[in-house]
Amino acid sequence: MSVNQTDIYAIALHHRFQWEEAQSCYVILFPEGMVKLNGGAGEVLNLVDGKRTVADIVLALTAKFSDVPDLAQDIIGMLDLAIEKAWLRQLN
Amino acid sequence: MTQASLGQSVVQKEIQAQNNGVSSSVTKTQPLWLLAEVTYRCPLHCAFCYNPTDYDKHTQNELTTEQWIQALQDARRLGALQLGISGGEPLLRDDIEDIVIEAKRLGYYSNLITSGVGLTEKRIQAFKEGGLDHIQLSMHDITEEINNFITNTKTFELKKKVAAMIKNHGYPMVLNVVIHRYNIGHMRQILEMAEALGADYIELANTQYYGWSLVNRSQLMPTKEQIDEAERITNEFREKQGSKMKIFFVVPDYFSDRPKKCMNGWGEVFMIVTANGDVLPCHSARVLPNMDFPNVRDKGLDWVWNDSPAFNKYRGDSWMKEPCRSCAEKEKDLAGCRCQAFMLTGDAEGADPVCSLSPNHHVITKAIEDSRNPVIASKPIIFRNDKNSKAIIAGELEDRVKEFHALP
Ligand code: SF4
Ligand code: SF4
Numbered sequence: 046m047s048v049n050q051t052d053i054y055a056i057a058l059h060h061r062f063q064w065e066e067a068q069s070c071y072v073i074l075f076p077e078g079m080v081k082l083n084g085g086a087g088e089v090l091n092l093v094d095g096k097r098t099v100a101d102i103v104l105a106l107t108a109k110f111s112d113v114p115d116l117a118q119d120i121i122g123m124l125d126l127a128i129e130k131a132w133l134r135q136l137n
Numbered sequence: 138m139t140q141a142s143l144g145q146s147v148v149q150k151e152i153q154a155q156n157n158g159v160s161s162s163v164t165k166t167q168p169l170w171l172l173a174e175v176t177y178r179c180p181l182h183c184a185f186c187y188n189p190t191d192y193d194k195h196t197q198n199e200l201t202t203e204q205w206i207q208a209l210q211d212a213r214r215l216g217a218l219q220l221g222i223s224g225g226e227p228l229l230r231d232d233i234e235d236i237v238i239e240a241k242r243l244g245y246y247s248n249l250i251t252s253g254v255g256l257t258e259k260r261i262q263a264f265k266e267g268g269l270d271h272i273q274l275s276m277h278d279i280t281e282e283i284n285n286f287i288t289n290t291k292t293f294e295l296k297k298k299v300a301a302m303i304k305n306h307g308y309p310m311v312l313n314v315v316i317h318r319y320n321i322g323h324m325r326q327i328l329e330m331a332e333a334l335g336a337d338y339i340e341l342a343n344t345q346y347y348g349w350s351l352v353n354r355s356q357l358m359p360t361k362e363q364i365d366e367a368e369r370i371t372n373e374f375r376e377k378q379g380s381k382m383k384i385f386f387v388v389p390d391y392f393s394d395r396p397k398k399c400m401n402g403w404g405e406v407f408m409i410v411t412a413n414g415d416v417l418p419c420h421s422a423r424v425l426p427n428m429d430f431p432n433v434r435d436k437g438l439d440w441v442w443n444d445s446p447a448f449n450k451y452r453g454d455s456w457m458k459e460p461c462r463s464c465a466e467k468e469k470d471l472a473g474c475r476c477q478a479f480m481l482t483g484d485a486e487g488a489d490p491v492c493s494l495s496p497n498h499h500v501i502t503k504a505i506e507d508s509r510n511p512v513i514a515s516k517p518i519i520f521r522n523d524k525n526s527k528a529i530i531a532g533e534l535e536d537r538v539k540e541f542h543a544l545p
Binding site: 058059061063065067068072074075076077078079 | 167169214215216218219221244246248270271273308309311337338
């Protein structure tokens with residue numbers, strides 16, 4: 046299963062995504078658990094806002110980090126993983 | 138406090154998640170989890186309660202709302218993210234609403250861990266508005282009889298009502314069921330009940346023997362065969378059911394040959410502030426000898442976490458003795474639980490006797506035998522209540538605690 050360019054996602058119910066100053070990274074919090082996200086993963090999820098499509102997210106990040114090779118593929122991989130882990134829910 | 142709130146399984150969940158390849162690794166200790174055991178008072182009297190048997194000493198000197206708020210702020214500054222509000226029964230305090238609001242303001246993910254007694258429409262509404270993230274409800278059995286017996290109260294109908302209330306307010310439904318001899322035969326029905334209630338998560342927590350459950354160990358312990366069967370039913374249910382309800386089966390350590398990595402390591406990610414303000418790295422740490430646990434009334438949490446001798450005592454592995462010191466597996470379990478080692482063997486630095494390599498492993502084998510000995514197992518359950526706590530403090534229940542090296 047892989048995400049489509051036109052899909053729109055939001056953070057899953059009962060999950061919270063936030064920046065953590067003390068750890069200098071983004072985290073996802075949910076009932077009795079948490080995940081720390083490394084730099085790249087955090088940047089991707091930070092753009093998942095219930096409005097942007099997958100294509101929008103890829104576009105925004107490839108523009109921002111134009112020197113990173115294979116970035117689009119990594120972004121899709123990250124979104125796939127986030128869906129598999131049930132951190133995201135699809136809106137459309 | 139129910140056994141789910143031990144955080145052990147919780148921390149394991151977090152660590153598992155960290156190993157999925159997208160997360161950075163933990164390099165320094167940080168109290169990611171703050172457990173606020175806001176009161177030891179409780180309307181229930183569970184036979185398996187994890188609270189200290191001498192809790193009665195700590196019911197008159199609880200921290201004030203202002204002291205709790207200060208503790209929340211200090212822990213947040215140290216990096217705490219998950220807040221468990223537990224007890225006893227936290228709802229016996231009337232300031233949980235204030236604590237919830239402050240937790241939200243500070244950016245915690247807040248979890249209320251409750252028996253459900255005292256949860257009204259009015260309070261749950263206030264929690265929702267205040268920003269409480271999640272409520273974990275303890276359930277005991279599908280039968281009224283066992284529920285009321287093991288909690289020593291008539292709370293069966295109330296639990297079902299509360300479950301519905303939690304659901305109606307849009308909370309994820311997280312059920313915790315402590316598993317013991319009296320309900321282990323009902324595993325499938327318990328899972329079906331959870332599904333019917335619309336649970337999102339269910340934690341099947343096999344009793345671990347601390348506090349009251351240690352006193353009642355011979356009365357509560359199921360057999361190995363029962364546990365295997367329970368696990369089989371759980372797996373079967375999981376497969377049949379797909380991913381809708383997440384089921385966690387917490388394996389009991391007495392029946393495995395290696396100990397658990399208790400609290401994910403002493404002073405690694407977990408910090409407990411108890412009702413009277415003592416700060417502990419794990420629930421039963423107060424049983425350990427020659428330890429002086431700091432209190433939030435005297436010292437800030439920064440000092441407690443980073444500099445106090447108590448929190449540093451069993452960090453890392455330099456304190457270990459043989460067979461752990463030279464053991465190839467020592468990073469996996471960090472020699473197990475210090476409290477279990479001390480209570481059962483009298484040596485706080487020895488290997489957790491659950492380990493088959495421990496020279497004291499026979500105490501575990503004997504405990505399992507005792508639980509199958511009809512004469513011992515038929516002794517009455519000592520329910521967790523003020524009267525029994527006072528009796529234990531006064532030394533009146535000597536024959537039930539004498540084999541342990543500290544009061545459970
Ligand atoms: S008596 Fe029961 S409900 Fe009360 S704190 Fe203990 S385990 Fe929790
Ligand atoms: S000997 Fe000690 S370190 Fe090795 S497995 Fe047993 S408890 Fe763990």
